[in-house]
Amino acid sequence: MDDSMTQHPLLDQLNDKQRAAVSAPERHMLVLAGAGSGKTRVLVHRIAWLLQEYHLSPYSIMAVTFTNKAAAEMRGRVEALVGSSTRAMWIGTFHGLAHRLLRAHYMDVGLPQNFQILDSDDQQRMLKRIMRSLNLDEKRWSPKQAQWFINAKKDEGLRAEHLDGLDYNEQTYKEIYATYQAACDRAGLVDFAELLLRAHELLRDNAIVREHYQRRFRHILVDEFQDTNAIQYAWVKMLSGGGRGENENFVTIVGDDDQSIYGWRGAKIENIHQFNRDYPNVETIRLEQNYRSTNTILTAANSVIANNTDRLGKELWTEGGTGEPIDLYAAINEMDEARYIASRIEAWHEQGNALQDVALLYRSNAQSRVLEEALLHARIPYRIYGGLRFFDRQEVKDALAYLRLLANRDDDAALERVINTPTRGIGARTLDIVRDGARQRQLSLWQAAKQLVQEKVLTGRAANAVNTFIELIDQLEDETSDDLLGKQVDRVIKASGLMAMYEAEKGEKAETRVENLKELVNACENFDQLDANMEEDLTPLNAFLAHAALESGEEQADEYQDAVQLMTLHSAKGLEFPLVFMCGVEEGMFPSQQSFEEAGRLAEERRLCYVGMTRAMQKLVISYAEQRRIYGQEKFHTQSRFIGEIPAENLHHIRMQSASPSFGRQPNYGRFRTSASHEAFTETGFQLGQRVRHAKFGEGTVLNYEGSGPQSRIQVNFDDVGAKWLVVAYARLDRC
Numbered sequence: 001m002d003d004s005m006t007q008h009p010l011l012d013q014l015n016d017k018q019r020a021a022v023s024a025p026e027r028h029m030l031v032l033a034g035a036g037s038g039k040t041r042v043l044v045h046r047i048a049w050l051l052q053e054y055h056l057s058p059y060s061i062m063a064v065t066f067t068n069k070a071a072a073e074m075r076g077r078v079e080a081l082v083g084s085s086t087r088a089m090w091i092g093t094f095h096g097l098a099h100r101l102l103r104a105h106y107m108d109v110g111l112p113q114n115f116q117i118l119d120s121d122d123q124q125r126m127l128k129r130i131m132r133s134l135n136l137d138e139k140r141w142s143p144k145q146a147q148w149f150i151n152a153k154k155d156e157g158l159r160a161e162h163l164d165g166l167d168y169n170e171q172t173y174k175e176i177y178a179t180y181q182a183a184c185d186r187a188g189l190v191d192f193a194e195l196l197l198r199a200h201e202l203l204r205d206n207a208i209v210r211e212h213y214q215r216r217f218r219h220i221l222v223d224e225f226q227d228t229n230a231i232q233y234a235w236v237k238m239l240s241g242g243g244r245g246e247n248e249n250f251v252t253i254v255g256d257d258d259q260s261i262y263g264w265r266g267a268k269i270e271n272i273h274q275f276n277r278d279y280p281n282v283e284t285i286r287l288e289q290n291y292r293s294t295n296t297i298l299t300a301a302n303s304v305i306a307n308n309t310d311r312l313g314k315e316l317w318t319e320g321g322t323g324e325p326i327d328l329y330a331a332i333n334e335m336d337e338a339r340y341i342a343s344r345i346e347a348w349h350e351q352g353n354a355l356q357d358v359a360l361l362y363r364s365n366a367q368s369r370v371l372e373e374a375l376l377h378a379r380i381p382y383r384i385y386g387g388l389r390f391f392d393r394q395e396v397k398d399a400l401a402y403l404r405l406l407a408n409r410d411d412d413a414a415l416e417r418v419i420n421t422p423t424r425g426i427g428a429r430t431l432d433i434v435r436d437g438a439r440q441r442q443l444s445l446w447q448a449a450k451q452l453v454q455e456k457v458l459t460g461r462a463a464n465a466v467n468t469f470i471e472l473i474d475q476l477e478d479e480t481s482d483d484l485l486g487k488q489v490d491r492v493i494k495a496s497g498l499m500a501m502y503e504a505e506k507g508e509k510a511e512t513r514v515e516n517l518k519e520l521v522n523a524c525e526n527f528d529q530l531d532a533n534m535e536e537d538l539t540p541l542n543a544f545l546a547h548a549a550l551e552s553g554e555e556q557a558d559e560y561q562d563a564v565q566l567m568t569l570h571s572a573k574g575l576e577f578p579l580v581f582m583c584g585v586e587e588g589m590f591p592s593q594q595s596f597e598e599a600g601r602l603a604e605e606r607r608l609c610y611v612g613m614t615r616a617m618q619k620l621v622i623s624y625a626e627q628r629r630i631y632g633q634e635k636f637h638t639q640s641r642f643i644g645e646i647p648a649e650n651l652h653h654i655r656m657q658s659a660s661p662s663f664g665r666q667p668n669y670g671r672f673r674t675s676a677s678h679e680a681f682t683e684t685g686f687q688l689g690q691r692v693r694h695a696k697f698g699e700g701t702v703l704n705y706e707g708s709g710p711q712s713r714i715q716v717n718f719d720d721v722g723a724k725w726l727v728v729a730y731a732r733l734d735r736c
């Protein structure tokens with residue numbers, strides 16, 4: 001490489017291999033490298049290079065990222081590098097970009113202009129109704145299974161009519177699929193999988209549209225390629241002219257086979273190999289230097305992933321120092337684990353570090369509640385990323401349903417949600433009549449309701465109530481459609497009676513709901529269509545609704561507050577944090593129970609572990625609980641096999657501070673104590689590890705305690721009956 005190249009400002013902060021990738025001639029490229037090796041960085045610099053050195057228009061570039069947040073960051077970084085706006089560049093998630101295509105070509109794909117997106121929860125509710133209308137036994141057929149079936153077929157590019165050779169069960173699901181799809185089509189509703197499938201069909205079937213985009217996008221770049229599924233890859237191929245032929249464009253894919261974690265959702269690592277076969281003269285670039293983590297963290301992660309077979313094989317090294325060992329905390333139970341983590345975060349914060357530099361990663365969303373409680377208790381602000389989204393909260397969904405009806409009366413899912421919320425005397429029987437009418441006449445619920453009132457099929461109080469609702473919605477639209485979005489939403493929330501309904505409810509939860517409704521108005525006032533990556537020609541309301549359905553809880557209300565980030569291991573992909581906690585690392589939790597039964601799943605869990613570990617820059621803390629209450633059941637676990645795969649010299653076991661001799665034999669009962677919890681402990685009058693006697697349960701050892709004063713509880717591991725929580729005030733324990 002000559003000097004002029006190495007001195008280019010865009011190449012300054014890159015190593016030789018990264019530089020070669022960024023400044024390569026226009027061609028198909030595969031960047032295959034391990035975690036933290038700068039793949040995403042290369043992608044960003046490559047885009048900047050294309051714009052600046054090859055003088056391409058931002059208009060001719062499409063970049064696909066894993067989250068909307070990543071997309072926004074990428075756009076920001078490219079703009080900072082090239083010093084000009086990149087508005088015209090298409091950048092987003094597969095779903096976001098598919099949505100954009102469908103909006104632009106709604107007529108070509110047979111959708112109403114105001115079509116709405118059905119999120120996963122809505123989809124399940126809708127399936128439930130449909131299965132009821134098909135008279136399927138709810139005990140035998142689950143909406144969740146149906147949802148799974150339908151989405152999987154859609155991800156494979158298959159419509160109900162394409163399915164054949166099915167067994168009896170599948171035959172039923174096929175029927176559900178067909179009925180569901182017809183209902184969605186009538187209602188102008190598009191679920192997530194449908195976004196991709198329909199956009200794909202558009203490109204496949206409409207040569208004019210396809211060629212337009214093929215001419216437009218000279219470069220398509222995909223981050224996290226290892227997690228693309230069949231339809232997504234088909235999409236890339238379609239837009240790029242399929243790798244061969246006249247309208248050929250250039251595709252750059254970036255990925256890491258060791259980080260493929262969506263196999264369960266149909267993602268195919270083989271797409272990486274397929275890419276090499278489909279595209280000619282692909283230049284493969286391997287990056288081997290990790291810039292993210294300490295040597296200890298990297299060595300540990302490498303050792304874990306080495307237990308997988310069938311890897312493409314990559315070496316990763318770092319110039320980063322050895323760093324601190326990985327802390328391993330063996331908690332007694334999930335409360336103990338959460339408290340330990342909270343106390344570590346407090347210490348970190350007291351040392352002047354930012355909370356937003358801390359991530360808590362867990363295997364399943366259900367684990368977050370206990371962690372949240374411990375953080376609340378310790379007054380540590382936190383934010384949940386993904387999972388419990390602002391837009392998923394009941395009251396927010398109610399308000400959004402009204403707005404969706406304003407935008408599209410035929411939106412059955414929205415109508416079902418609010419027709420009797422707040423209650424306005426429309427009973428289950430009336431609704432059944434409307435549903436039947438809709439099905440028989442092949443109409444949306446809204447249209448059917450109107451007709452049934454007009455034809456006097458509905459009469460008396462029922463007719464009045466339905467009519468009032470219809471008038472309310474029509475009137476709301478008339479009166480608010482000229483308002484600015486924030487004002488409109490404010491008026492809708494009030495005039496619909498939603499606000500009054502939640503205000504009338506008592507308790508903390510109701511207060512939060514009212515606050516959330518207000519926050520929704522705020523969100524609308526601050527909503528910037530362009531920042532949200534939405535087309536300018538969408539109405540602000542439609543843009544906002546699409547944004548609400550597509551964003552994955554990345555921006556929550558308290559966006560600017562310094563807060564710890566909680567997320568599942570899956571949603572941590574591509575991110576990095578100085579301090580990372582991986583919790584619940586137990587056999588049966590992580591790897592999950594299900595992964596023991598299905599071939600290939602264990603390897604995928606291990607990749608997930610690799611993803612989790614490699615998020616950490618300076619410090620990684622791993623914890624597991626011997627006993628955990630999950631999904632309402634008490635479970636006993638041992639430490640995960642993944643912990644055993646970490647070299648012992650990289651691990652530091654955290655043990656109880658004041659261990660009594662008997663604890664030497666039971667290292668897993670070690671606990672970490674803060675001064676605050678120490679006070680609470682002395683209030684119980686018992687010491688950890690102490691032997692006690694209970695009238696009914698006999699003798700045991702004190703394991704844990706919680707709360708203080710009359711509420712304080714103590715956990716005792718009884719020799720005969722096992723561990724139990726007892727209220728100290730009533731337990732009448734004697735010291736042995």
Ligand SMILES: Nc1ncnc2c1ncn2[C@@H]1O[C@H](COP(=O)(O)OP(=O)(O)OP(=O)(O)O)[C@@H](O)[C@H]1O
Binds near residue numbers: 574
């Ligand atoms: N040449 C470099 N010099 C200094 N820092 C770098 C260099 N390359 C990458 N980095 C930094 O290393 C970290 C990891 O980079 P990046 O996120 O691009 O890795 P990645 O390969 O995309 O990781 P993942 O597989 O987790 O998505 C980032 O903080 C990035 O800024």
Ligand SMILES: [Mg+2]
Binds near residue numbers: 041
């Ligand atoms: Mg990355």
